[in-house]
Amino acid sequence: MASVPKRHTYSGNVATERNHHPLQRNNEILYPIRKSPRKHATFGPYIVGSTLGEGEFGKVKLGWSKASSPNEVPKQVAIKLIRRDTIKKDADKEVKIYREINALKHLTHPNIIYLEEVLQNSKYIGIVLEFVSGGEFYKYIQRKRRLKESSACRLFAQLISGVNYMHSKGLVHRDLKLENLLMDKHENLVITDFGFVNEFFEDNELMSTSCGSPCYAAPELVVSTKAYEARKADVWSCGVILYAMLAGYLPWDDDHENPTGDDIARLYQYITQTPLKFPEYITPIPRDLLRRILVPNPRRRVSLRAIQRHEWLKPHQAFLSIQPNYWDEQLQKGHPQLAAGGDVGRHTTYSSPTSSHSKSRDRNSLIIESTIEQSRMSPQPVATRPDSSISISDSTLIPNNTKRNQTESRVVSDHSSESNNHKRNTTNSSLQAEQTARHSSKGKKHTSVTGLLTIPGSPTIARTRNISSEPTGQVNAPNQTTFTQEDFHRVGNYHVPRNKPRPTSYYPGLIRNTADESLMDIPVNKLTGKLPDCKNLVSSKKPEGISSDTAHDATKAAVSNNSIIILPEGPAVKNSPVDYHYAIGDLNYGDQPTTEAIAKMNRDLAHKIIENVAPLEKIDLEDESVVSTAKESNGSVSEEDTEIRPGNVVNPSNKSVFSLEKENRKNYERKRFSFMSLYSSLNGSRSTVESRQSKVNMPPVSSRNPSGQSNKSSTKITQQQPRTLVDNGVPTIPTPANNINDGGGRIVNSGNTGSGNPSRPMRASVMISTLREEERSTVSTEGHNVEAQTSTARKVLNFFKRRSMRI
């Protein structure tokens, strides 16, 4: 018989003569034959697809649940695959993984990643998470360059709601950053990566392990060895995230002496000593919020509760006033068995940090016993499962190595015997049947293996366990990611199906605990922009359970002050080249009453408006320090350079704020320009990161100015010159070569700012400008578009994937 050439169908199936369907006539193909369907990689009940991303722990893969019936739509998940052998080599990693798992099982909030389940086979531990399809948040900002205020407000409210929920559960994230936020398909924010999460039990409880990513970590984590209030550290990180949303770049990311932020001590010196400054497009009210959050002194930093009540978040008050336990109740409503405590769900095993039980729990109970350990434990009946994680004592929990080895072999054989059909390790046959039924039913994959176990004692105990001495033969697997159901089993018992999908609209549309209705609906007179006198409203209609202290501070301030209407969108503000600058000490005004701050903003704004309508010459002359600095530096100074940058945040009481401002500005400019001159003379016109790196002995160039050009020589702008948007919206600083005065005091950029032009955006969003500059230079010099794109992508990733670490 002549051999029939193989023919690949669209699904990868192979049709040969042997498997021709009887209905086929001669060589005519009637329909594709799928006798031998393509083999997909699988991991437990999931078909494994493409790689979604890669993190410290390994790859995150897209997965689909295998449909149990033809009508069932496969559910997409993200599977974080962690090689077990890598965990064994890195005890810190192990702790992080189990922290993450154990924290996630307690959290059900629309803005927090949802843990589906945890699975393992002999090679991998797979953390199965809901699939969040909108991509990474930093890319979202990057695409948009920066977010509109309304969008930033909505997303920030979601972040705050998620963080508040977490805190209400006694958990602190400690690594909040853009890279740990995802977007869902409806552009809702989802908090992920709980590797540094920890528990607290008392309101004033302090923590001592500094962790997070330097650019997002609160100063107290770094500059002090004292214990810190972790919730306040989360608040700080939220502030940095908000700043990035609104500005398009990170605050304090422009230290020329430490452009990559690698020198953490210096970075924090810079953060604590450099006042927060804003690009002109951030309006006063979010600035006010940011100034309250990004306060180096944690005691003076605003609390999450106060953030929720800030004026800027007022449009989302209803959402923010949803009580954290509402989310749990919703879960239980959808699953009465959880409420009844009949089945083991992630919420039934969790108790509030305020409960006595919770307080008595070991402080590190977040670190659950490793799945490896679990796999060695003898099977336990489901009926005894609840709270077993808490009651087991240290000695019973952590068997010594010998014990482990013995148990290991036993459990491995147990696993192989139960492979493929995922039988439960139960002693009770009816329970087993129930479990199997649940497993096969859609969305109800409650499983019960062994109990979740805690490692009592400190994280150190967990980290120093001598697991490396265990036999590793079992995990010496080839590198390719091939998953089979062999030796596969579920870990833990905390699958709680989501009773409904992530809300498609922002508001879940359910009962809201409106904190104070009277305060929420204060009508604004649109003509005058003034708020009516609503003092009576505030005092007369106090909602139940809310004290006057906790009423909406910002609104009260606005009401009493009649001052919210500062025309933040006014033309004067829009055209204003100069940032609002606040007196030294403003960094620490987080706990000042909002009234005071808003009044101050009003004064500043009034001043600013006057400045803007005044003739240009007059303004030049008024600001002598800037003019003289500009002269010194070849007549050019960037817009941001005109801002006050005092060297120290301590406010000497015997000097007036204004004289102090001037003095500090002078000092700052002097210092700043001397550094700029140095960079200018050293760096020449090298444009790529690589070329800079090749100059081994040269000081690094700021991430804000990756071209290697000196800011001084590459930019020319006077105090009156606003930043102009060119080059697809990338803000650039006009240069003498390409500037045309439009006659109205505004500088219009007429030329390109491409690679051939030595001038480049100096203070533009790092996210875009860094990318574009380097892309351009690579393309123009080498002409390899693909290469340029790849290297650009890598650079952007490297830039943003700032490592989370113990600082």
Ligand SMILES: Nc1ncnc2c1ncn2[C@@H]1O[C@H](COP(=O)(O)OP(=O)(O)OP(=O)(O)O)[C@@H](O)[C@H]1O
């Ligand atoms: N649930 C998810 N849905 C969609 N994509 C995801 C999901 N989880 C992770 N990813 C993608 O995988 C990437 C890596 O994930 P993640 O950061 O959680 O891994 P990690 O190993 O914890 O990394 P690291 O700790 O270094 O941040 C993310 O940047 C994201 O692009």
